[in-house]
Amino acid sequence: MSAATLEEGPLQGPSFFLSRTALRALALEHRGAYGTARPHPHVVIDGFLGEPLASGLAGVFPGADDAHWKRRDHVEQAARLGQLQRKAFEGVHGALRHLLSEFSGMSFIDFLETLTGVQGLIPDPHFRGAGLHLTLRGGHLALHADFNRDRFRALSRRLTVLYYLNPGWEAAWGGALELWNADLSRCEARIAPVLDRLVVMAHGDTHWHGHPAALECPEGRGRAAVAAYFYTAEASPDAPEAHSALWAPVRR
Template sequence: MRTPGVATLEEGSLLGPSFFLSRTALRALALAHRDSYGVAQPYPHVVIDGFLGERLASGLAEVFPGATGADWKRRDHQEQAARLGQLQRKAFEGVHGALRHLLSEFSSMSFLDFLETLTGVQGLIADPHFRGAGLHLTLRGGHLALHADFNRDRFRALSRRLTVLYYLNPGWEPAWGGDLELWNADLTRCETRIAPLLDRLVVMAHGDTYWHGHPAPLECPEGRGRAAVAAYFYTAEASPDAPEAHSAIWAPTRS
């Protein structure tokens, strides 16, 4: 289902960063997709095309750093190979301002409201540190084995609830591979494949049997890569030691 972009853009500016997610448009988008999110197989997720609009998405893709365009950390292991990431280690220094702005918008009130309306999960908390998330680039031959994501933010004692992926790959060819695969709980079959197409947003629930990845090596041309922006969202757990909530306590008025 293709939808209109949900960002407003100042006239004459493409990569200001002068775009902001529209709370009204996002709410309408969430309401349109929330039923399909809940019944999706093999676990709750939704795929939304045309999220920001082709013009803005194409501009973001143009400034997405290539293999030598940023201080990437490269992973080459059995589980994942030719995968670049970890730009948050230096607070995304050197990354184009429009991409940094997009990351901020993914932590905004408007986007959190969108996710809560879409998924029904209330009290979502963004991660401004983007631990394990942020910008990812997978090169030719790279892959990501099937896995279930880490479940806790140990630094803030939060439980992970949602993963958001936004793809910036213009002209991506099916023969290149790179589809996000969603597998059933007992790992007997892939139930959903999601191509990493330009301006495609994926929202999916977290679970310890929610297997996903792109396990086949990429066959894109040299010089191309699978570009993704990732953000993770959490909730706080109730604590029996937490004080009872109250409103502001006003000091007595002195006569």
């Protein structure tokens, strides 16, 4: 079942919206597997948007020559392009920008909460550290555990979402997302970055993951991913007691 519905609009042509009904069905179908997955809670959902829409999004994903990419070449990560959010995704095709918006919307938040059991999820509209990523031939991302706080908003990181847009991706090219156990003694899951595959995984300081081997895709190809991070707020002892609306007395 595709999680998107297509609608024709007179202003900008075809657009899509995530279906709350379809997403709830997906969440209920996969939440048992999410909770029992090893080495830490995660789920892999194929055919998330449907091949026609996913292929269209892949076709407008920014290429390596996009001037707004920021390239990272370090020991931990090499030939990795990202940070388009620094320019507010200027020049990125509207369909991809709309997908990012949908990932921050009510239907997708409800899906994540039903799937994972984590309530009160808060998206990051600034996509700090997230957004669009493109890894080129020879690139890699070393095993790591993600940052745990949104320091700008004093929020705790809870979930990572990855959506892959790589048509015709071949296993020999590498690039599989590896999930390792807490003591880094073994890889317990490998997830190929194939077209229209959604990955949801819990955050944790021992939730090691990455794609550490150098990509062997052909020149001109890259590993394209859309990433979104989700947070929760922590209770504060200084917070005022919650109340409903306060109505002013009616003057007569």
